[in-house]
Amino acid sequence: MCACRKEIKPLSIRQHKLILHFLFQSFTD
Structure with missing residues (x-):
């Protein structure tokens, strides 16, 4: 479980950062 979490976290x-970036671009467009 610990290893899985460590791999999934990054x-x-x-x-999340990519999704937020795309969402932000969509909103500002």
Whole structure:
């Protein structure tokens, strides 16, 4: 479980940042 969380955490943060970036661009467009 610990290893899984460690692997998912960075990916999740990266995906969240990407999603937020795309959403922000969509809103500002």
